[in-house]
Amino acid sequence: MTPxxxxxxxxxxxxxxxxxxLLFGATKLPELARGTGRALRIFKAETKGLTDDDDDDVAPLEVQQKKAELDAKQAELDAERAKLNDTAN
Structure with missing residues (x-):
């Protein structure tokens, strides 16, 4: 016999x-199966939510880094513009 x-x-x-x-009775088994299915769906949704939350925590850090880089480049461009305006006058 195969397992x-x-x-x-x-x-x-x-x-x-x-x-x-014998333990639960034939009428309680479908209810027990439904409850187990609901619990597993909730558990799956919550574990997926936890992994999604971890990804969301990384994104703001990357956004902050990109914003800092853009601010630095903007400051360089503003300094270059001011320098050009001084030489033109």
């Missing part, structure tokens, strides 16, 4: 399902 999930065969999976039905 299906995590080394469990068909007989073991049937036994686990039987125990679940």
């Amino acid at each position: 299906l999930i995590a080394g469990l065969g068909t007989q073991e999976l049937i036994l686990i399902l039987l125990v679940l039905v």
